[in-house]
Amino acid sequence: MSVKRTKQNDEDEELLHLTKLLSQIHKEYFSTSENSIIEILKNKKKIFTGISFYASNTTFKKKIEDYGGVLTDDITKCTYVLTHKTNKVNINTYELYKSVVLDEVYIFECIYRLKKLNVENYILYDFSGDEKLISELFIE
Structure with missing residues (x-):
């Protein structure tokens, strides 16, 4: 059938x-x-590996650590100082310690894109005098 x-x-x-x-x-x-x-x-975890940040605002601590970085309390041991573009910064302190000061937006942009970005677009002040630190350490 x-x-x-x-x-x-x-x-x-x-x-x-x-x-x-x-x-x-x-x-x-x-x-x-x-x-x-x-x-x-x-x-x-590799995004901020090998980088230590100093920031007076500790709200970044968990994010920085989650993505492989360190938030230090010692400005002399940091790779970069983080601050908000509109915050008053202690220029004398940063100059004394030869700091590179980044806009904190850098953290969010790296996390959003899930990769380490070139810091050049986020530098607010550079007292390091070390061009190599800026140009070679972070290439997008």
């Missing part, structure tokens, strides 16, 4: 085919997506 082909049977077969196809697409998408997320989470 043969099954009579009807429009409904054709539609049912098409739905079954689409279901299989969509299941396969879903499986492939999420298998690569999970791997991408795992890679992103592994690499996030």
Whole structure:
């Protein structure tokens, strides 16, 4: 006994085919997506690796540490001083310690883009006199 082909049977077969196809697409998408997320989470710790920041505002501490950096209380041991562009900064102190002062926006931009950015666009003051520190340490 043969099954009579009807429009409904054709539609049912098409739905079954689409279901299989969509299941396969879903499986492939999420298998690569999970791997991408795992890679992103592994690499996030590398963004600020080897960098120590000094900031009077400690709200950055957790973010900086989560992304591999250090927030130090000792200005003499920091790579960069962070401040908000509109804050009054203690120029004499930063000059004395030959600091490079960055806009704190740098932290957020690096986290947003999930990579270490070149600091040149975020420098508010540079008392280091060390061009190498600026140009070679952070290349986007």
